[in-house]
Each structure stands twice: as structure tokens, then as C-alpha cells.
Amino acid sequence: MFETLSSRLSAAFERLTKRGALTAADVDEALKEVRIALLDADVALPVVKSFLDRVRNQAVGERVLRSVTPGQMVVKIVHDELAATLGGQAAGLRTDGEPPLVYLMVGLQGSGKTTTTAKLGLRLQSQARKKALLASLDVQRPAAQEQLRVLGEQAQVDTLPILAGQMPVDIARRALSVARLKGYDLVLLDTAGRLHVDAGLMAEVAQVRDLAKPAETLLVADALTGQDAVNSAKAFHDRIGLSGIVLTRVDGDGRGGAALSMRAVTGCPIKLIGVGEKLDALEEFDPQRMAGRILGMGDIVALVEKAKATIEEEDAKKLADKVMKGRFDLDDMAQQLAQLRKMGGMDGIMGLLPGVAKAKAQLAQANIDDRMISRQEAIIRSMTRRERRDHRLIDASRRRRIAAGSGTTVADVNRVLKQYLQMSDMMKRASKLGEKGLKRHGLAGILPRPR
Amino acid sequence: MSWLKRLSQGLKRSAGRLGEGIAGIFTQRAVDAATLGELEELLIASDMGVAASGKLRAALAKRRFDQDAGGDAVREALAESIASLLAPCERVLAPDAAARPAVVLVCGVNGTGKTTTIGKLAARWRREGKRVTLAACDTFRAAAIEQLEVWGRRAEVPVVRGAVGGDAAGIAYEALTAARARGDDILAIDTAGRLQNKAVLMAELEKLPRVLAKLDPAAPHAVLLVLDATVGQNALSQVEVFLQTVKVSGLAMTKLDGTAKGGVLVALAERFGLPVHFIGVGEGIDDLQPFVARDFARALVGLEP
Ligand SMILES: Nc1nc2c(ncn2[C@@H]2O[C@H](COP(=O)(O)OP(=O)(O)OP(=O)(O)O)[C@@H](O)[C@H]2O)c(=O)[nH]1
Ligand SMILES: Nc1nc2c(ncn2[C@@H]2O[C@H](COP(=O)(O)OP(=O)(O)OP(=O)(O)O)[C@@H](O)[C@H]2O)c(=O)[nH]1
Ligand SMILES: [Mg+2]
Ligand SMILES: [Mg+2]
Numbered sequence: 001m002f003e004t005l006s007s008r009l010s011a012a013f014e015r016l017t018k019r020g021a022l023t024a025a026d027v028d029e030a031l032k033e034v035r036i037a038l039l040d041a042d043v044a045l046p047v048v049k050s051f052l053d054r055v056r057n058q059a060v061g062e063r064v065l066r067s068v069t070p071g072q073m074v075v076k077i078v079h080d081e082l083a084a085t086l087g088g089q090a091a092g093l094r095t096d097g098e099p100p101l102v103y104l105m106v107g108l109q110g111s112g113k114t115t116t117t118a119k120l121g122l123r124l125q126s127q128a129r130k131k132a133l134l135a136s137l138d139v140q141r142p143a144a145q146e147q148l149r150v151l152g153e154q155a156q157v158d159t160l161p162i163l164a165g166q167m168p169v170d171i172a173r174r175a176l177s178v179a180r181l182k183g184y185d186l187v188l189l190d191t192a193g194r195l196h197v198d199a200g201l202m203a204e205v206a207q208v209r210d211l212a213k214p215a216e217t218l219l220v221a222d223a224l225t226g227q228d229a230v231n232s233a234k235a236f237h238d239r240i241g242l243s244g245i246v247l248t249r250v251d252g253d254g255r256g257g258a259a260l261s262m263r264a265v266t267g268c269p270i271k272l273i274g275v276g277e278k279l280d281a282l283e284e285f286d287p288q289r290m291a292g293r294i295l296g297m298g299d300i301v302a303l304v305e306k307a308k309a310t311i312e313e314e315d316a317k318k319l320a321d322k323v324m325k326g327r328f329d330l331d332d333m334a335q336q337l338a339q340l341r342k343m344g345g346m347d348g349i350m351g352l353l354p355g356v357a358k359a360k361a362q363l364a365q366a367n368i369d370d371r372m373i374s375r376q377e378a379i380i381r382s383m384t385r386r387e388r389r390d391h392r393l394i395d396a397s398r399r400r401r402i403a404a405g406s407g408t409t410v411a412d413v414n415r416v417l418k419q420y421l422q423m424s425d426m427m428k429r430a431s432k433l434g435e436k437g438l439k440r441h442g443l444a445g446i447l448p449r450p451r
Numbered sequence: 452m453s454w455l456k457r458l459s460q461g462l463k464r465s466a467g468r469l470g471e472g473i474a475g476i477f478t479q480r481a482v483d484a485a486t487l488g489e490l491e492e493l494l495i496a497s498d499m500g501v502a503a504s505g506k507l508r509a510a511l512a513k514r515r516f517d518q519d520a521g522g523d524a525v526r527e528a529l530a531e532s533i534a535s536l537l538a539p540c541e542r543v544l545a546p547d548a549a550a551r552p553a554v555v556l557v558c559g560v561n562g563t564g565k566t567t568t569i570g571k572l573a574a575r576w577r578r579e580g581k582r583v584t585l586a587a588c589d590t591f592r593a594a595a596i597e598q599l600e601v602w603g604r605r606a607e608v609p610v611v612r613g614a615v616g617g618d619a620a621g622i623a624y625e626a627l628t629a630a631r632a633r634g635d636d637i638l639a640i641d642t643a644g645r646l647q648n649k650a651v652l653m654a655e656l657e658k659l660p661r662v663l664a665k666l667d668p669a670a671p672h673a674v675l676l677v678l679d680a681t682v683g684q685n686a687l688s689q690v691e692v693f694l695q696t697v698k699v700s701g702l703a704m705t706k707l708d709g710t711a712k713g714g715v716l717v718a719l720a721e722r723f724g725l726p727v728h729f730i731g732v733g734e735g736i737d738d739l740q741p742f743v744a745r746d747f748a749r750a751l752v753g754l755e756p
């Protein structure tokens with residue numbers, strides 16, 4: 001799924017070849033594909049629309065980094081806006097205030113409320129050292145209260161003793177008084193699953209809210225939810241007033257677009273995510289990671305960021321001039337290697353160039369890895385300036401000296417020289433391709449063809 | 452209340468908005484590309500997915516409408532297209548009447564409504580005069596066994612259970628042995644919810660049919676995958692993987708009493724063509740309806756049955 005999305009997007013982006021600032025036409029073209037990607041990821045349609053409007057405004061006129069394609073630039077802008085919409089910084093739970101603090105858990109049927117209640121009790125009791133009491137107000141689902149009791153036992157968190165026949169509001173009242181009497185810091189109220197269109201049950205939980213005055217009212221929602229996420233989240237927020245969202249089943253392989261939908265329509269932060277059925281499977285929400293997951297293009301984003309930080313436009317220009325003139329010495333090679341390393345190695349630089357997959361295969365065949373890059377740099381550093389300018393000076397005895405100086409072997413030195421020759425050969429080929437061709441074919445166009 | 456009425460009532464809330472939207476679009480304008488685009492968006496908003504919505508739009512674009520064709524004519528046409536896509540999926544779940552018992556394995560991701568649906572099914576089969584046994588093979592989820600036992604009491608059918616944390620396949624084997632000895636008509640097996648990307652859990656599920664087949668090579672006679680109507684495009688992956696793992700023979704979709712429209716069924720029909728046996732329209736024991744393509748399609752676009 002990610003793979004196809006990625007390739008579809010890059011296909012659209014390769015069509016954007018113009019340099020300089022992004023034009024409205026460029027951006028619209030790219031965003032057509034982003035729209036489909038977001039819908040495929042289950043972001044609700046109205047949210048997709050307003051989101052893309054915002055991105056369009058930001059992207060048009062944005063300058064394209066020299067080393068990335070306009071399409072990659074758009075991805076980065078989309079990603080950043082996605083992460084910003086999802087919440088910028090991770091938001092914590094409110095733990096201050098007069099004890100007992102009440103957390104009220106609400107949501108649709110089967111979303112994971114009861115499980116999350118127990119997870120949260122465990123987390124707060126063990127990490128925040130809060131003495132927690134769990135209480136189930138679910139008188140609807142068969143064995144719901146028993147379920148929470150068992151989970152409490154597993155988590156070693158106390159649960160309110162079950163009194164058959166008691167109604168939700170009364171259970172809440174009892175939970176509060178027990179908590180006050182016995183000195184609990186926290187009361188977690190698990191409620192029955194309910195549809196947001198069920199006026200009766202919504203009124204009931206509003207009543208519980210009025211009674212318990214929760215410090216947190218958390219909507220527990222399934223990460224696999226589709227377009228309906230906007231309807232349910234908005235209705236819960238409007239009727240009950242949410243302070244946050246807990247997203248469950250993030251351990252599934254859904255793209256999680258519901259996170260964006262719910263965040264956008266409620267404005268509430270996503271505070272935690274459920275990543276499994278076990279009671280310790282509760283994690284902090286990370287907007288950056290979620291943005292990457294929804295968009296499915298985390299690699300490109302990271303590469304654009306790296307490019308921003310490391311590519312000196314001057315250097316790039318100088319090198320391009322040299323390549324064009326067919327002059328490329330060992331100093332240039334060392335510089336290239338250093339940049340490679342700074343950018344996170346071969347995988348890093350290749351993401352910046354089109355035709356990545358092909359180049360990757362070739363490099364794998366050529367056995368180039370990052371450790372090798374450091375070794376090669378050491379070898380070049382052990383050469384004299386004159387040697388670096390003119391490789392022809394490096395005879396057998398110089399090779400032995402260089403090997404000793406760099407802690408490598410003569411065979412290693414020979415290999416570097418051979419690679420240098422190959423590279424300058426490539427550069428010559430590149431200069432024949434011309435600047436346009438170089439950009440179009442990228443690394444794949446200049447790498448030696450595998451024999 | 453007739454089941455037809457119940458179905459349309461169950462779907463009314465969700466369909467209402469879609470219907471209103473369509474009426475809004477078409478009463479004011481003739482059917483042009485922009486209108487078709489808006490209509491397509493309404494389909495997308497029902498979880499039909501970009502691809503399936505696009506196809507329906509294309510089908511609709513080919514049809515001729517009067518210059519002043521109202522929303523109803525277009526809606527009728529749209530409902531027709533959806534109904535014809537879904538029609539092959541409209542098949543009743545008819546457990547092999549000759550088998551003693553016919554084994555129905557129920558599976559799906561967490562919290563979709565498997566246990567509840569089994570309870571409703573048991574009651575339904577009992578009404579039809581069938582002898583039914585339930586097997587509590589979810590030994591993992593807290594109080595899952597107790598939950599099924601409550602449903603067993605409601606439907607007045609026996610429940611075979613094992614120890615908490617016990618081997619699901621062992622309990623299934625035991626339940627089939629017991630149901631056989633009693634000469635039951637149907638054995639329904641409740642399984643733990645599992646996400647389809649969890650290989651270990653899927654391997655556990657795969658074991659069930661193998662163990663059952665030792666007693667009856669034809670078992671399980673039916674494998675029901677339960678989907679939640681609120682689910683988005685992940686349903687495609689759910690069906691694909693469960694189908695691979697346990698040869699799903701049919702689907703049930705729950706929670707259609709909310710505002711979720713369950714449009715992904717259309718995409719599923721296109722891709723897998725599996726029967727859709729039932730829809731769930733509430734938490735009560737009677738809130739289970741046979742799936743009827745035409746009614747579903749019409750209700751989806753806000754038309755009366
Ligand atoms: N894989 C996975 N499963 C989860 C997660 N959270 C909950 N579940 C499972 O989802 C199912 C439903 O969870 P419950 O906690 O019973 O859901 P609920 O919202 O209390 O359900 P109702 O009370 O019936 O509305 C169970 O099988 C849980 O084990 C999660 O983060 N990941
Ligand atoms: N509104 C509504 N709720 C339903 C429907 N079917 C099931 N539910 C509710 O959904 C929740 C989960 O149902 P279960 O039957 O426990 O789901 P499950 O698939 O067995 O869950 P796990 O065993 O935990 O994976 C319960 O609160 C049910 O009452 C339906 O058709 N409509
Ligand atoms: Mg619950
Ligand atoms: Mg269950």
C-alpha cells in the first residue's frame with residue numbers, strides 16, 4: 001500500500017520539473033495526488049478539503065530547495081502542515097487539582113474504552129504514582145463490569161466493587177465517595193459504548209459529567225475508523241465536551257486518517273495511542289510519526305530536511321561547474337564522500353535524486369556502504385595535495401605509504417583509485433548528458449552499469 | 452415491525468444526510484460534470500473509497516437525464532448502479548441442513564461485534580426451530596466467556612467453555628464433539644478479535660479449521676467475517692487477509708444503526724464478491740437483519756424501500 005502510494009506520488013511529482021518557486025499549477029497537480037492519498041488513508045472528505053486549501057496557500061510561491069525536486073518540496077510542506085494540524089507538540093494528561101481527579105472515558109461501541117481505562121489506570125499508578133480506582137458504568141453490554149474487574153486485577157489497580165442493578169449515575173456517585181473515603185488520587189470512569197445519535201444515552205453520560213466534573217474527558221476512538229470519524233467525534237465533543245482523544249488499534253495496519261479528521265473537527269489533542277491488547281500497550285501520541293504514517297512518505301520528508309541542513313548551494317554549484325568541464329580530482333571525491341556521510345550515507349543522497357530505485361540496485365551490486373565511505377575518506381586524507389590533484393603521481397611506493405598512513409591496505413588504496421577513475425569517467429559521461437540530463441537521470445544515469 | 456421497515460429505519464439516519472445532500476445538488480442544477488463530482492464526493496464520504504466512487508460516477512455519467520432531471524431520477528439511477536453491484540452478494544447464510552452440526556466459525560478484528568452477532572444469530576436460529584450450541588473460543592479477552600454465556604442464556608442455547616487462557620482449538624474440538632453427541636443443527640464458534648496484521652494471532656486462527664476438520668472434514672461449513680460499519684478502507688485488507696487465513700465464506704456488517712454508511716461494502720463487493728449475509732442495526736437480540744442489496748442501496752442514497 002505504502003509502496004504504491006509512494007510511487008504514484010513520485011510519478012506525479014516528476015512531472016513537476018520547473019525550478020525556482022512553486023507555481024499554482026505545480027502545486028495543484030501535486031495536490032491532486034495528495035488528495036487521493038489522504039482519502040485512501042481515511043481522512044474525512046471535508047477535512048481533506050480544508051487541509052489542502054491551507055497547504056495550497058502555503059506552497060505556492062515557496063522556493064524549491066536546490067537539491068530536491070519540486071514534488072519532494074510539496075511533500076515536505078504537506079507533511080509539516082499535517083503534523084502541525086495533528087497537534088504540534090505532544091499533549092499530556094491533566095494530573096493536577098484536588099484529588100480525586102476524575103477521568104471520564106467515552107466513545108462508540110467496541111472502540112476500546114474498557115481496555116484503555118485499565119491501561120491508563122496501570123500507567124498512572126505505576127508511572128505517575130497516583131493511586132487509581134477504576135469503575136465501570138456500563139450496564140448495557142453483557143459482562144462489561146466483570147471485564148473491567150478482571151482487567152483491574154491483571155493491572156493490579158483497584159476496581160469499584162460491582163453492585164448489580166445500580167444505574168450509571170449512581171455508580172459514578174458511589175465511585176466518587178469511595179475514592180474520597182479511601183484516599184484515591186484518581187477515579188477512572190469507564191462507560192458503555194454509545195452511538196452519538198442516541199440522545200438518551202448521550203444525555204446519560206452528560207449527567208455523569210455534570211456530577212463527576214472530570215479533569216479529562218477522553219474520547220476513545222478506533223484508528224481504523226473511516227469517514228464517519230468526523231460525525232461521531234464532533235457529536236461527542238459538542239454534546240459532552242472532550243479534553244482529548246485516545247486513538248486505539250494503532251498497532252493495526254490502517255493508515256490512521258481518522259486521527260486527522262477527529263483532531264480537525266474537535267480541536268482536541270490526541271493524547272495517547274493504544275498499540276495492542278495487552279495492558280502496557282499504551283503510548284504517547286507523536287504527531288510527526290502519525291503525519292508520516294498518514295502521508296506514507298516519511299523518507300522523502302526526512303531527506304528534504306537533511307538536504308536543507310547540509311547542502312551548501314555554493315559547493316553544489318562549484319561541483320556542477322567542474323563536472324561540466326570534465327575536471328574532477330580526488331579532492332572533489334573527498335568532498336563528495338563527506339557530503340554523502342553528512343547526509344546519512346548512500347540511502348540519504350539517493351532519495352534526493354530521481355530514479356532512486358534503479359540507482360539503489362546498482363549501488364547494492366557495487367557493494368558501497370557507509371563504513372566504506374569513511375575508510376575511503378581516510379585514504380584520500382593520507383594523500384599529499386599534489387597527489388590529490390593528479391592521481392597519476394601515485395606509484396607503488398606511494399600507495400604503500402598511503403595505506404600505512406590511513407591504517408588500510410594497498411588493496412584498499414587501489415580500490416579507491418579505481419573508484420576514482422570510474423567516478424571521473426562517470427562525470428565525463430554526466431557532462432555529455434548535460435545539466436538537464438543529469439537532473440533527469442540523477443545518479444542512475446552516471447553510475448557504472450553493472451557488468 | 453417488518454424487517455424491511457427495520458432495515459430502512461436502521462439505515463435512515465445514515466442515509467438521510469446523504470440523501471439530503473444529493474437532493475440539494477440536483478434540485479438546483481442539471482447533471483453536469485461538477486454535479487457528478489459533488490455526487491462522487493458524497494459516495495466517498497460513505498467510505499466507498501476513491502476507486503469505487505469513481506466507477507459509479509462514470510456509470511452515472513453515461514446515463515441520459517432530462518435537462519431538468521431532478522435529484523430523484525439521479526438518485527434512482529445511482530441506487531440502481533449500487534444495487535446491481537451488490538446484488539450478487541445478497542445470499543442468505545444457510546448452514547448445511549444435513550450436517551449434524553453445521554459449524555459456523557465467526558472471526559474478525561477487535562470489537563467489531565462478533566460475540567454480539569453470535570448471540571443474535573443463536574436467537575434467530577432458535578426461532579427457526581434449530582438446535583444450537585455456542586463455543587466460547589475467545590479465551591484471551593477479559594470476560595469474553597462470560598459475555599458469550601450471557602448471550603447463551605438470552606438465546607437459550609448451551610455454551611461450551613474452557614479455561615481462561617486455554618487453547619481455543621481444543622475448546623472448538625470439544626464443542627464439536629458435544630454438539631455432535633447432542634445431534635445439534637448448528638455450532639457457532641466465537642473467536643478472539645485479532646488484527647489481520649498480527650501473524651501469530653492469524654496463525655492461531657488458522658489452526659481452528661484444521662482441528663475441526665479432524666472430526667468433520669466439511670467443517671467449518673461457513674466462516675463469517677464480522678465488519679464494523681465505521682471502518683474505513685482498512686476493511687479491504689481485513690477481508691483479504693482473513694480470506695487467505697480461514698477461507699471466509701461470508702460477511703456481516705454491524706453498527707449500521709449509527710451514522711456510518713458502510714459504503715466500503717461496495718468496494719468489497721467489487722473486489723471479493725463475497726456474500727454479505729447480515730447487517731447489525733443495534734445492540735438488542737433482534738437487531739440483526741438479512742442483507743438485501745436493493746434495500747441497502749436505496750437506503751444508502753436516501754430513497755424509500
Ligand atoms: N489490537 C488492539 N486491540 C485493542 C486495543 N484497544 C482495545 N483493543 C481490543 O478491542 C476490543 C474491544 O475493546 P473494549 O475495551 O472491550 O472496547 P469498549 O469500547 O469497552 O467496548 P464496549 O464497552 O462494548 O463499547 C477488545 O478485543 C480489546 O482487546 C488496541 O490498542 N489494539
Ligand atoms: N449499535 C450497535 N452496537 C453493536 C452492534 N453489534 C455489536 N455492537 C456493540 O459493539 C460492542 C462490541 O461488540 P462485541 O460483540 O463484544 O464485539 P467482538 O467483536 O466480540 O469484540 P472482541 O471479542 O473484543 O473482539 C458491544 O458494545 C456491542 O453491544 C450493532 O449492530 N449496533
Ligand atoms: Mg467497554
Ligand atoms: Mg468477542
